[in-house]
Amino acid sequence: MNASALDRFLNPKSVAIIGISRRTGPGAYNLMENMLHYGYQGVIFPINPQAGEILGVRAYSTIGEVGRPIDLAVISLPREMVLPQIEACAAAGIPAVIVVSQGFGDADDRGKALQREITAVARKNGIRILGPNTLGVINNFDCFTTSFMPTKREKSPIGMICQSGLFFVGTGNFTEKIGKGIDIGNGCDISFSECLACFGEDPAIEIITIHMEGLDQPKPFFSLASRISRKKPIVLFKTGQSAAGARAAASHSGSMAGHYDLYRTACKKAGILFMENDGRMYDAVHSLLCQPLLQGNRIAVITVTGAGGIMATDALEKNGLQLASLSHRTITALADLSPEWMPLGNPLDIWPAVMKHGMGNVYGQALEAVLTDQGVDGVLCISVALDAQTFPSLDISKSLTTAAAQKNQKPVLAWLYGPGREEMTAKLERGNTISVHRTIEAAAWSLSLLRERQQFLETTPQGRTL
Amino acid sequence: MNASALDRFLNPKSVAIIGISRRTGPGAYNLMENMLHYGYQGVIFPINPQAGEILGVRAYSTIGEVGRPIDLAVISLPREMVLPQIEACAAAGIPAVIVVSQGFGDADDRGKALQREITAVARKNGIRILGPNTLGVINNFDCFTTSFMPTKREKSPIGMICQSGLFFVGTGNFTEKIGKGIDIGNGCDISFSECLACFGEDPAIEIITIHMEGLDQPKPFFSLASRISRKKPIVLFKTGQSAAGARAAASHSGSMAGHYDLYRTACKKAGILFMENDGRMYDAVHSLLCQPLLQGNRIAVITVTGAGGIMATDALEKNGLQLASLSHRTITALADLSPEWMPLGNPLDIWPAVMKHGMGNVYGQALEAVLTDQGVDGVLCISVALDAQTFPSLDISKSLTTAAAQKNQKPVLAWLYGPGREEMTAKLERGNTISVHRTIEAAAWSLSLLRERQQFLETTPQGRTL
Numbered sequence: 001m002n003a004s005a006l007d008r009f010l011n012p013k014s015v016a017i018i019g020i021s022r023r024t025g026p027g028a029y030n031l032m033e034n035m036l037h038y039g040y041q042g043v044i045f046p047i048n049p050q051a052g053e054i055l056g057v058r059a060y061s062t063i064g065e066v067g068r069p070i071d072l073a074v075i076s077l078p079r080e081m082v083l084p085q086i087e088a089c090a091a092a093g094i095p096a097v098i099v100v101s102q103g104f105g106d107a108d109d110r111g112k113a114l115q116r117e118i119t120a121v122a123r124k125n126g127i128r129i130l131g132p133n134t135l136g137v138i139n140n141f142d143c144f145t146t147s148f149m150p151t152k153r154e155k156s157p158i159g160m161i162c163q164s165g166l167f168f169v170g171t172g173n174f175t176e177k178i179g180k181g182i183d184i185g186n187g188c189d190i191s192f193s194e195c196l197a198c199f200g201e202d203p204a205i206e207i208i209t210i211h212m213e214g215l216d217q218p219k220p221f222f223s224l225a226s227r228i229s230r231k232k233p234i235v236l237f238k239t240g241q242s243a244a245g246a247r248a249a250a251s252h253s254g255s256m257a258g259h260y261d262l263y264r265t266a267c268k269k270a271g272i273l274f275m276e277n278d279g280r281m282y283d284a285v286h287s288l289l290c291q292p293l294l295q296g297n298r299i300a301v302i303t304v305t306g307a308g309g310i311m312a313t314d315a316l317e318k319n320g321l322q323l324a325s326l327s328h329r330t331i332t333a334l335a336d337l338s339p340e341w342m343p344l345g346n347p348l349d350i351w352p353a354v355m356k357h358g359m360g361n362v363y364g365q366a367l368e369a370v371l372t373d374q375g376v377d378g379v380l381c382i383s384v385a386l387d388a389q390t391f392p393s394l395d396i397s398k399s400l401t402t403a404a405a406q407k408n409q410k411p412v413l414a415w416l417y418g419p420g421r422e423e424m425t426a427k428l429e430r431g432n433t434i435s436v437h438r439t440i441e442a443a444a445w446s447l448s449l450l451r452e453r454q455q456f457l458e459t460t461p462q463g464r465t466l
Numbered sequence: 467m468n469a470s471a472l473d474r475f476l477n478p479k480s481v482a483i484i485g486i487s488r489r490t491g492p493g494a495y496n497l498m499e500n501m502l503h504y505g506y507q508g509v510i511f512p513i514n515p516q517a518g519e520i521l522g523v524r525a526y527s528t529i530g531e532v533g534r535p536i537d538l539a540v541i542s543l544p545r546e547m548v549l550p551q552i553e554a555c556a557a558a559g560i561p562a563v564i565v566v567s568q569g570f571g572d573a574d575d576r577g578k579a580l581q582r583e584i585t586a587v588a589r590k591n592g593i594r595i596l597g598p599n600t601l602g603v604i605n606n607f608d609c610f611t612t613s614f615m616p617t618k619r620e621k622s623p624i625g626m627i628c629q630s631g632l633f634f635v636g637t638g639n640f641t642e643k644i645g646k647g648i649d650i651g652n653g654c655d656i657s658f659s660e661c662l663a664c665f666g667e668d669p670a671i672e673i674i675t676i677h678m679e680g681l682d683q684p685k686p687f688f689s690l691a692s693r694i695s696r697k698k699p700i701v702l703f704k705t706g707q708s709a710a711g712a713r714a715a716a717s718h719s720g721s722m723a724g725h726y727d728l729y730r731t732a733c734k735k736a737g738i739l740f741m742e743n744d745g746r747m748y749d750a751v752h753s754l755l756c757q758p759l760l761q762g763n764r765i766a767v768i769t770v771t772g773a774g775g776i777m778a779t780d781a782l783e784k785n786g787l788q789l790a791s792l793s794h795r796t797i798t799a800l801a802d803l804s805p806e807w808m809p810l811g812n813p814l815d816i817w818p819a820v821m822k823h824g825m826g827n828v829y830g831q832a833l834e835a836v837l838t839d840q841g842v843d844g845v846l847c848i849s850v851a852l853d854a855q856t857f858p859s860l861d862i863s864k865s866l867t868t869a870a871a872q873k874n875q876k877p878v879l880a881w882l883y884g885p886g887r888e889e890m891t892a893k894l895e896r897g898n899t900i901s902v903h904r905t906i907e908a909a910a911w912s913l914s915l916l917r918e919r920q921q922f923l924e925t926t927p928q929g930r931t932l
Contacts, residue, residue, distance in 0.1 A: 027824070027859035079807065102818060103807040106772065111807050150852060152885070164773030169850055170883045173905070213776060239776045242783035251809050252772030278777050279905035306572065306718030307630030310679060310705045311744050317708035341545065341569040341577050343717050352568060358493070384635055386616060393493035417636045419618070438904065439639070439745035 012071035019077035039143035090125035099131035105254030134185030135165035157206035159199035214255025229271030293454035296377035298324035301347035309347025315444035364399025478537035485543035556591035565597035571720030600651030601631035623672035625665035680721025695737030762843035764790035767813035775813025781910035830865025863893035
């Protein structure tokens with residue numbers, strides 16, 4: 001299957017929704033309602049023998065009754081009713097089917113047998129299946145989704161391949177910035193490798209994120225990944241790490257979790273950025289999205305709190321990074337702003353200077369100084385964020401984003417504290433030049449990720465490309 | 467010094483503010499303005515030779531001019547001007563002084579010498595000093611603060627002892643729920659041990675949190691801590707972990723950071739809960755504040771996402787906990803609600819049941835079932851949180867808090883995903899029966915912390931108490 005075949009799933013011209021309910025509104029989880037609300041511009045054929053129309057769209061009793069070309073069918077029916085519908089899709093010449101229903105490979109022996117049957121029928125008829133047990137797809141570039149849960153509609157260059165709808169809904173965790181997403185569910189037919197190849201070739205996608213419970217055919221996947229990872233970062237979160245977790249994965253998506261350590265090793269070798277827990281993907285995506293890679297391991301810390309500077313020092317060292325030795329020029333620039341008694345170094349504690357000259361005047365200058373310092377490869381900024389209305393003088397977002405925008409390809413990551421945190425985070429991230437992280441440890445880890453990626457690109461022979 | 471002596475700092479009847487500016491409003495960081503705004507009910511004597519009055523309060527030229535009893539003086543002047551003011555405080559019979567000013571042990575040799583001098587003068591005159599280099603205190607129970615930065619005013623039973631104002635302002639990180647806080651700054655006189663003893667005896671304080679850069683006299687501190695930790699949990703975040711971090715600590719508060727591993731060992735022995743990074747204190751305080759301790763290591767996971775259940779399984783195992791074997795009664799209760807094909811176990815994936823019966827109907831019943839299951843010691847709940855206006859049927863906050871309120875002394879921790887996360891977190895935490903964590907890993911770690919505390923209390927002989 002090539003990328004254009006997956007296009008039928010991600011950007012179909014026409015969709016039949018088999019088993020769509022007339023129930024709409026809050027709590028109905030009506031996927032057609034969600035699809036319309038999402039702004040889908042193609043043709044929808046609701047299939048429901050009891051309804052003349054649904055949400056103002058003419059409904060059909062059977063898929064055979066439609067009599068027009070259909071790119072994609074979405075089936076959401078009790079499991080026993082799915083197989084006959086796949087046969088009907090075959091008869092109607094539909095090339096692509098999403099099976100939303102649960103109770104297949106994720107369930108009992110009967111479910112596993114049913115999954116084998118639908119897969120066999122699909123293969124025989126040249127139909128491709130996504131699922132079962134899936135929310136299907138999101139494509140924010142073409143306003144299309146098959147999710148019955150609400151999702152965020154950002155045209156972000158992030159592709160997500162996952163085995164759970166959790167990631168489609170997961171605002172505030174993981175990657176809330178999904179531009180295109182494919183939930184492979186139980187993965188009876190369409191696999192990680194196919195989706196990876198698709199996003200690898202898609203010019204709209206710059207970062208590929210993966211949530212993986214298990215992999216049927218590791219070898220082709222890792223071989224493909226090692227080619228794609230030279231072009232685009234691949235961020236992977238493997239679950240089912242523990243023995244108990246592996247058993248749970250078997251009963252969720254029917255996946256064989258395999259040995260976690262082998263996965264980690266294979267990922268590292270293929271240049272895949274490997275996430276060790278459920279908090280990491282957020283930081284990986286935030287930093288990769290708007291930061292250049294880290295060319296060396298010398299970090300400057302600018303802080304308005306000495307205590308925060310110490311925490312940053314600890315966190316950088318834990319993550320294999322070093323405090324940069326700041327140049328005489330940088331130190332002098334800051335010494336001119338600071339009281340004479342202030343010992344200046346790295347971490348660069350600018351609070352005494354801020355008390356003399358104001359936050360806006362000092363923070364931007366400090367950032368500019370370290371960004372032009374040749375001994376500095378990246379910057380970690382620590383700042384207080386008070387409420388911007390009451391404390392306008394503390395709003396450093398403008399001076400920071402201005403300085404960061406002129407940067408010499410050095411990453412600038414930040415950690416903020418104080419009640420105005422959310423507001424200032426939004427301002428800082430708007431320009432896509434500074435990423436803000438939830439803990440100092442997470443910011444330091446993200447810098448190490450930008451270094452890991454750079455080192456992979458430096459040390460891996462270019463070899464074959466896609 | 468006994469606890470009542472620290473009372474002069476935390477709850478003075480009268481305060482002189484030496485070096486207070488006439489400048490007020492946003493950006494002025496006027497600590498007197500902040501004190502008034504905070505609702506302080508005692509008497510304030512601003513000392514400023516140039517001002518007749520400040521914010522409507524009569525100002526005095528010198529401290530000697532006041533002629534009335536003063537419990538506490540707060541000095542915020544350039545460092546060279548501090549020593550004469552301490553002498554003036556001695557002459558005026560003031561027993562307690564907070565030195566806000568920087569540039570002492572945190573700075574150059576001159577600063578270190580000045581710090582020795584003010585300490586000597588204070589000792590000679592029986593004056594106690596908090597600082598230098600401190601925001602001073604917060605006491606939300608008596609509406610008093612000396613902080614020039616805005617702070618949150620929650621009457622929470624959390625005492626904070628720290629070496630940075632960062633923790634006073636740190637909403638959204640660390641402990642945003644400080645009820646009383648003491649920033650010991652450079653700690654030239656008032657020490658961690660004294661503050662610990664004070665909070666140990668204070669009936670308003672149930673949990674003691676500590677941010678420590680270094681400790682001059684470890685032995686008495688750990689000896690005291692091992693007594694207090696039998697009564698109240700002590701949560702400690704030690705910074706200056708790395709060699710570079712230790713150097714940074716020396717130039718921040720003049721502290722000797724010492725060997726991190728020795729600190730960790732001493733803390734564990736004294737029953738102090740030891741935080742390994744800057745994200746942990748948030749989870750520790752959130753879980754300890756409203757959760758009973760964990761009596762065994764058998765955890766039930768209730769989830770609306772199979773993928774989340776697997777992540778929870780991984781995270782629990784990493785943190786030394788086990789999945790509980792659910793009783794026949796629990797499984798039957800859920801089987802009655804689920805489709806027949808649904809394999810039920812732990813993690814308890816209730817989504818298929820939710821699709822049949824609605825979220826509100828199922829989640830509360832599931833929680834009640836596992837809370838009354840004798841094979842379960844604690845519960846980790848995973849739920850989607852959509853916007854409550856549009857998806858009222860998904861708002862499980864009421865059924866969860868009701869079930870948790872009837873619990874048999876078992877902790878209930880939660881992780882939420884989706885755009886309604888913040889809103890539902892607030893609802894769930896309002897009742898102080900469920901704590902919500904930012905990642906599944908953090909929720910699992912918090913459960914292990916509740917277990918660690920329980921095991922410490924079980925295995926430590928009661929011995930002497932406070």
